Amino acid sequence: MTDKKHACLTALRDMGIAYENHDHAPVFTVAEGQEIKARLPGGHTKNLFLKSKDGQFVLVCALGDTAVSVNQLHKALGIKRLSFGRAEDMERLLGVTPGSVSLFGIMNDKGGEVRLVIDAALAACDIVNFHPLLNDATTAISSADMIRFAQETGHPPTVIDFTAI
Secondary structure: OOHHHHHHHHHHHHOOOOOEEEEOOOOOOOHHHHHHHHHOOOEEEEEEEEEEOOOOEEEEEEEOOOOOOHHHHHHHHOOOOEEEOOHHHHHHHHOOOOOOOOHHHHHHOOOOOEEEEEEHHHHOOOEEEEOOOOOOEEEEEEHHHHHHHHHHOOOOOEEEOHHHO
16 A cells, blocks of 8 residues: 555544445546446545645535536635645645545645645435545545544534526
8 A cells, every 4th residue: 555545544444434445447537437426325425736826726526517616616605716626736735646636635634734625426425436646546435534533633614505696
């Protein structure tokens, strides 16, 4: 097991969060993960690392089939227009590279620079699935534990109904 994945699973264990980890071939897109998702129960995610025009970072965690209007989201968040964040910023703040970004990366944002936004449809799932800091595994936790993980890492989430944007 790699150091990143081990650190993620150790953090979950230390928080008392039950999880199931499933190793698989690396996946880089939602489409590439379709076969894996078909075998695992729960909500499967897409995660977007964004940056506003005024320098605020946002991590969006949504169901894989949720339409996220990046060009409208800034209005709901009360910030300036959003675009995709740079890989260098993602690695510096979340400790991950493109293709591996997920909720669990916020554990590496010790300075609280990243605002977490969670899809209301994802929060409504019983089980949610994320990469454990690397895209060669999927880790399932309860949605209640997703919120708890966010709060315990100092990132109380903003829950948004993306169908209303």
